[in-house]
Amino acid sequence: MSSTDTTTVEQKVFEALAALGTEAEITREASLEELDVDSLDLAEFAQIIDEDLGVRLEGKDLKDVKVVGDVVDLIAARVDA
């Protein structure tokens, strides 16, 4: 996968997380807990990602994800697939 794709995905993920109303700084290293992202946010997040990137996330996909970078990589891999 090209670096451009990852950058695009990262931008979309950051935008989606910001839209959920978090007031903490969004970085690749930030944990979902620090960003106060809960199960309701993940449901909304999955919908945004499906709409914007055509990647369908299910609850189990994000179960073990800890930081934003993991989310970006997971989605980037699916975009690429």
Added chain:
Amino acid sequence: MADVVVTGIGAVTPLGVGAETLLREWVAGNDGIRGGEAPCADFDPRTVMTAKEARRADRFTQLAVGAAEEAIAQARLEDLDGTRVGCIVGTGIGGIETLENAHTTLGAQGPDRVPPLSIPLMMSNAAPAAIAMRHDVRGPVFGVVSACAAGAHAIGAAARTIRCGDADVVITGGAEASLTPLARAAFAALDATSPTGESRPFDARRNGFVMGEGAGVLVLEDRAHAEARGAQILGVVSGYGATADAYHLTSPRADGSGAAQAIGAALADAMRGPDEVDYVNAHGTSTPQNDRAETNAIQMALGDRAAKIPVSSTKSAIGHLLGAAGAVEAIATLLALRERVAPPTLGWEVRDEGMDLDYVPGAARPLAVTGDRAAVGISNSFGFGGHNAVLVLEGTP
């Protein structure tokens, strides 16, 4: 049995943000009706909620939180045991804006795009849930639904909860935000709203209500508990009566007998007689049916006293706040009793045949209360479905 006092009040209404603002503006003869509706134009949810909290709340919950913050700050509840505090808040419709938007999305974009927050935002218990989460309220917490009587039913339920010992403190009231295309069209289709956009309760020319939005929240407390912690006592909820007409889905019984029974029950609960009542805050919607039936009810319940005391409608100043009305009007009543003033029924000019009460036309005037006794008031609320909820409220001497 516990005496239930009021230790905090808060309101967001079409007259502005703040309980004191409501009474001050109403007594001054101002109204919040703009273009046939009464929005809370001054309310910005971000003054009381984070961006995340605000997007997790329908507007009716945002309004409730706004009113609750004022009431809770006044009551100074921060050091209480949350398990002994409750929250009971009424609404007529709940999160209808959320429902309408979600339904529009369903039609336009399909089921995969319906927002996951739709249900938790539209549910009618969302307001008490939000207040409970913000303030660690872990006693009895639930919503009350009885259309335009919901705010008063909630206060009554809260008073009962304290009286029977289930909680020391209950945050209670009502909230509504239904200035939406569907609610607007549906009330108009029923001929319930005024086609001319005028709120003229009890006037012969009245032709329907003006829809408003807002919230009112009161902190009710066991008197002994309030006194022990040195809380300021703003008034007393001394009586509550609730009945049903069991008659018609939208029309009240024309003779007002169901409502009169609720007034009588509330007075009996307060151990007050009709001659002790100084003021009636009417439901007074400005619909032809309500205002006549309510006049009959007041006459039936209070007898000769009915013609001797002022009867006015807050809806003349702020329109009909539906499920919030009973709570906002209870707050207006408490403040009026404290100030010993009868606020006016704005817009009342033409007497209707057979409706001969003193509706306080023109301008506010002093209540005829002398000495150091507490002024006693009645606040009426009636809802579609035939629900009648009446509160007896008393100022502090």
